[in-house]
Amino acid sequence: MVINNLAYEASAGSGKTFMLVVRYLSLLFMGAKASRILALTFTNKAASEMQERIIATLEELEHRGELDEILRVTGLSIEYLLENRQRVLDEFLNSHTKIMTIDSFFTKILRKFSLYASLMPDFSTFSSQHELKLLSRFLKEVSITNQKERLISLWLSSNKRLSDIFELLDEFYVKFAELKHIEFKKQNIEVFEEEALSYMSELKTIVTSCPSASSTAIKSVEAKDFEELCSKSWLERESLDYRTFAKCYTPAMDELLHKIKDAIKNQNRGREQNFFFSLKGLVDTYIKSKKALYMDDNELSFSDVTYLVYQILKLLGDDSEFLYFRLDAQIEHILLDEFQDTSILQYEILKPLIDEITSGEGIFKNGSFFFVGDVKQSIYRFRGGVSALFESVARENSTHVEKLLTNYRSQREIVSFVNSVFIDKIKNYTPQLYREAANYGYVEVVQNDEVLEEVVAQVKSLLALGADIDEIALLCATNRDGSSVKEALEAENIEVVTETTTKLINQNSVKALLEYLKFHYFGEAIYAHNFFALISQEFRPMCRIDFNRVELLQVVKGAIREFSLFSDSFNLLRFLDAISRYNDIEALLFEYERMDVSAAASELRGVRVLTVHKSKGLEYEHVIVMDRLTKTPPSREAVIYEYDGLTLENIYLRIKGRESVDEKYALALLKEKALQVEDSLNAHYVAFTRARENLIVVLKSKESIFDILDLRVQKNGVLKCTSKEKNIKKEFIPLEYQELFYGTQSDILELEKEQEGDFVSINFGIAMHYMLEMLGEFKTKNIANAKDSMINKYGALLQESEIKDIQKRVEMLLENSEFISIVDGVCYREKALRYKNSLRYIDLLVRSKEGYNILDYKSSNLYMYEHVKQVRSYVKAVEEITKKSALGYIIYLLEDEIKIVKV
Numbered sequence: 001m002v003i004n005n006l007a008y009e010a011s012a013g014s015g016k017t018f019m020l021v022v023r024y025l026s027l028l029f030m031g032a033k034a035s036r037i038l039a040l041t042f043t044n045k046a047a048s049e050m051q052e053r054i055i056a057t058l059e060e061l062e063h064r065g066e067l068d069e070i071l072r073v074t075g076l077s078i079e080y081l082l083e084n085r086q087r088v089l090d091e092f093l094n095s096h097t098k099i100m101t102i103d104s105f106f107t108k109i110l111r112k113f114s115l116y117a118s119l120m121p122d123f124s125t126f127s128s129q130h131e132l133k134l135l136s137r138f139l140k141e142v143s144i145t146n147q148k149e150r151l152i153s154l155w156l157s158s159n160k161r162l163s164d165i166f167e168l169l170d171e172f173y174v175k176f177a178e179l180k181h182i183e184f185k186k187q188n189i190e191v192f193e194e195e196a197l198s199y200m201s202e203l204k205t206i207v208t209s210c211p212s213a214s215s216t217a218i219k220s221v222e223a224k225d226f227e228e229l230c231s232k233s234w235l236e237r238e239s240l241d242y243r244t245f246a247k248c249y250t251p252a253m254d255e256l257l258h259k260i261k262d263a264i265k266n267q268n269r270g271r272e273q274n275f276f277f278s279l280k281g282l283v284d285t286y287i288k289s290k291k292a293l294y295m296d297d298n299e300l301s302f303s304d305v306t307y308l309v310y311q312i313l314k315l316l317g318d319d320s321e322f323l324y325f326r327l328d329a330q331i332e333h334i335l336l337d338e339f340q341d342t343s344i345l346q347y348e349i350l351k352p353l354i355d356e357i358t359s360g361e362g363i364f365k366n367g368s369f370f371f372v373g374d375v376k377q378s379i380y381r382f383r384g385g386v387s388a389l390f391e392s393v394a395r396e397n398s399t400h401v402e403k404l405l406t407n408y409r410s411q412r413e414i415v416s417f418v419n420s421v422f423i424d425k426i427k428n429y430t431p432q433l434y435r436e437a438a439n440y441g442y443v444e445v446v447q448n449d450e451v452l453e454e455v456v457a458q459v460k461s462l463l464a465l466g467a468d469i470d471e472i473a474l475l476c477a478t479n480r481d482g483s484s485v486k487e488a489l490e491a492e493n494i495e496v497v498t499e500t501t502t503k504l505i506n507q508n509s510v511k512a513l514l515e516y517l518k519f520h521y522f523g524e525a526i527y528a529h530n531f532f533a534l535i536s537q538e539f540r541p542m543c544r545i546d547f548n549r550v551e552l553l554q555v556v557k558g559a560i561r562e563f564s565l566f567s568d569s570f571n572l573l574r575f576l577d578a579i580s581r582y583n584d585i586e587a588l589l590f591e592y593e594r595m596d597v598s599a600a601a602s603e604l605r606g607v608r609v610l611t612v613h614k615s616k617g618l619e620y621e622h623v624i625v626m627d628r629l630t631k632t633p634p635s636r637e638a639v640i641y642e643y644d645g646l647t648l649e650n651i652y653l654r655i656k657g658r659e660s661v662d663e664k665y666a667l668a669l670l671k672e673k674a675l676q677v678e679d680s681l682n683a684h685y686v687a688f689t690r691a692r693e694n695l696i697v698v699l700k701s702k703e704s705i706f707d708i709l710d711l712r713v714q715k716n717g718v719l720k721c722t723s724k725e726k727n728i729k730k731e732f733i734p735l736e737y738q739e740l741f742y743g744t745q746s747d748i749l750e751l752e753k754e755q756e757g758d759f760v761s762i763n764f765g766i767a768m769h770y771m772l773e774m775l776g777e778f779k780t781k782n783i784a785n786a787k788d789s790m791i792n793k794y795g796a797l798l799q800e801s802e803i804k805d806i807q808k809r810v811e812m813l814l815e816n817s818e819f820i821s822i823v824d825g826v827c828y829r830e831k832a833l834r835y836k837n838s839l840r841y842i843d844l845l846v847r848s849k850e851g852y853n854i855l856d857y858k859s860s861n862l863y864m865y866e867h868v869k870q871v872r873s874y875v876k877a878v879e880e881i882t883k884k885s886a887l888g889y890i891i892y893l894l895e896d897e898i899k900i901v902k903v
């Protein structure tokens with residue numbers, strides 16, 4: 001039976017994702033609505049793959065391993081499942097599913113409650129210039145607030161690059177909630193420096209006054225400044241009674257040694273306080289710059305989104321139920337993948353939702369909570385993932401935790417090899433069992449300092465043995481190594497698939513659709529020709545589509561249908577899903593290059609070259625894991641964060657040699673090093689467990705990243721490549737695709753649907769809106785300027801008579817006393833206009849003493865019913881969010897009258 005509150009903490013390849021899909025399908029078969037199941041992953045790739053896995057499992061249910069598990073979990077009969085499979089699939093494909101990344105989910109929450117953060121709901125998370133803009137704003141702000149000195153001293157005192165300081169600011173910003181309890185005070189560190197130097201001079205006196213002191217001893221106690229003093233190697237010692245000072249040693253020297261160490265320790269601590277004090281001060285400025293950026297440009301990074309959602313949650317305090325009320329109304333079941341990578345902040349945000357479900361007191365009494373993860377695969381500590389969270393969340397929610405003991409992915413040789421390598425390395429490692437049928441497999445550990453050559457030779461030998469090229473993966477440590485491998489393989493005419501080639505936007509079908517959209521937007525014939533070339537069809541003239549009348553998603557769906565672009569089904573589904581996240585055609589066309597969505601794996605050809613981090617959750621028949629091509633750079637992190645379980649206990653400034661004078665710091669450093677080792681072990685564990693049949697590890701003889709594993713050169717099992725029947729592409733069944741529905745803007749700010757045949761031109765409407773925006777205050781004296789701005793921008797698209805007409809309508813508006821009284825208050829104008837002319841959101845929001853007025857301008861009253869519906873939804877949204885009363889008005893600026901309709 002379904003256990004409502006369940007987690008799987010299990011090793012790689014044991015079927016966690018498998019169980020997640022089983023869970024999802026079991027819920028569907030038991031009657032849960034797909035729109036009420038929230039399934040969160042960490043990457044877009046994982047989200048798309050889960051979606052596809054659900055579809056594929058339903059399509060091939062009778063042949064899938066999942067079937068038995070669904071039967072076990074649901075207690076339903078096989079006949080029932082098979083009879084209902086098509087219905088469940090149809091419902092799934094036609095519902096607003098909620099399978100997405102945790103970042104997208106938070107973005108949806110923020111859109112819904114954006115007014116709490118003084119944001120418009122149409123903020124963007126895509127801008128390619130975001131970091132640069134932030135840096136320039138921050139520097140400006142630093143200069144205005146006279147903090148240049150502070151920034152420079154911080155920069156100098158940490159020996160860091162400016163970009164490192166920037167990274168630190170961001171770290172502090174992300175960890176703001178965890179850092180709250182730690183205080184920093186400015187200190188005078190010179191006293192400690194003087195103190196240390198004066199003890200040093202006493203020490204020097206002792207040594208130099210000893211006639212038998214060696215010249216080395218005398219040189220050892222010379223220091224012209226504090227810095228030189230700190231570089232003395234004898235500071236690492238507990239006593240000076242050793243070779244260098246053998247001839248002049250007295251116990252008084254040790255007393256001085258400890259006094260010097262203490263003074264250095266205090267100086268270091270003071271320096272640390274000053275550093276963090278300055279940093280914290282700058283963090284405020286940094287946050288201010290961030291806020292300015294998202295207020296002015298409506299642009300946010302994902303960490304801003306998480307930060308703001310958290311802030312809203314705290315702001316609402318006990319009222320936070322309100323925040324979740326509307327979400328809860330839609331979410332009945334929560335499924336979380338790769339839970340070990342969840343950060344504390346992310347969990348804090350999810351917690352009220354989980355609490356509601358696990359307490360059984362929400363709207364849905366039968367809600368369920370399910371999460372899977374493997375602490376051994378936690379490799380995102382640098383992003384704030386704290387693996388201890390898994391255990392603590394399970395405890396806190398009284399979650400039933402189960403293990404999965406058998407590896408369903410790999411052959412015996414690989415399972416045994418992994419067990420033998422990690423049993424003594426990873427804490428609490430439980431050896432995995434292997435499937436009965438998995439009696440084969442091959443593992444080779446090969447040492448060759450010519451790593452690239454070896455890797456290419458290995459790939460060639462796999463191919464010669466008949467390996468399917470799409471089933472060979474090469475895992476490397478860095479992107480740069482990936483590029484080198486790619487070049488080396490391509491030089492041998494071996495096809496390669498890398499992250500760039502796997503980008504969705506680089507797939508032919510998607511490229512074609514983008515060209516299609518460009519043609520309809522820009523009107524250049526070249527795009528139309530490109531489109532037909534990419535879909536291998538003969539050119540034929542097309543009528544241009546007006547994006548103000550037809551939704552972007554409909555345009556793309558229309559093109560897929562009209563040109564029968566069904567062969568690349570999964571990529572097209574991914575594309576449809578991805579574009580539903582863009583506000584409008586401009587946002588898509590100007591930012592699609594940053595679209596972080598990868599192509600469906602089944603559609604690509606070549607050896608997969610990817611970093612270990614990117615290989616998480618994936619599996620391949622043949623895996624080659626290679627050593628780093630260059631030396632591992634030393635850790636550059638300036639700050640050490642010391643955690644006790646989930647609590648950030650302390651933070652330290654990394655100072656060279658500090659560990660020999662400060663025990664607390666030395667302990668923290670040790671802990672940090674142990675964690676780094678753990679990270680590396682986990683990364684190797686992830687890498688080795690990706691293989692199904694054959695695993696080859698290529699290592700260097702010196703400075704190998706695998707040194708911590710004590711690997712020995714070996715060959716186990718027999719290298720075999722069974723060439724399987726290639727996936728024959730199935731006929732694509734046209735899907736009735738619907739925009740994935742996350743309950744955000746679409747329900748609050750329903751898209752305006754202007755229909756064909758509007759009698760005034762779209763350009764006319766756009767230009768009129770623009771002029772109204774440019775007007776600023778609603779005063780007649782502003783008309784001339786606003787008109788000029790409008791002509792500047794839209795003059796070329798308008799007839800002279802239309803310009804006059806617009807001016808006349810605006811003048812009439814400003815003479816209308818009812819309008820003037822409605823706009824009496826603080827006015828917030830449509831920000832999305834930056835992206836040109838979007839008519840979708842609230843044109844004007846007026847905050848008055850009584851509440852809010854929402855105004856929507858229209859140049860024609862042909863679609864009054866639609867308009868009223870739309871503005872009503874705005875009113876409802878604003879009232880709900882602000883808890884103040886709101887009134888909606890449609891302002892018709894008609895040819896010869898102003899008509900105001902109150903909704």
Ligand SMILES: Nc1ncnc2c1ncn2[C@@H]1O[C@H](COP(=O)(O)OP(=O)(O)OP(=O)(O)O)[C@@H](O)[C@H]1O
Pocket residue numbers: 010011012013014015016017018019065066069374377407408409616617618619689
């Ligand atoms: N009960 C099962 N019966 C049949 N096949 C299974 C079962 N569980 C898992 N598998 C298969 O084993 C492979 C590994 O499963 P899955 O990817 O779910 O493991 P995982 O625990 O999520 O791994 P990782 O932690 O490495 O991401 C998949 O090919 C999956 O289809």
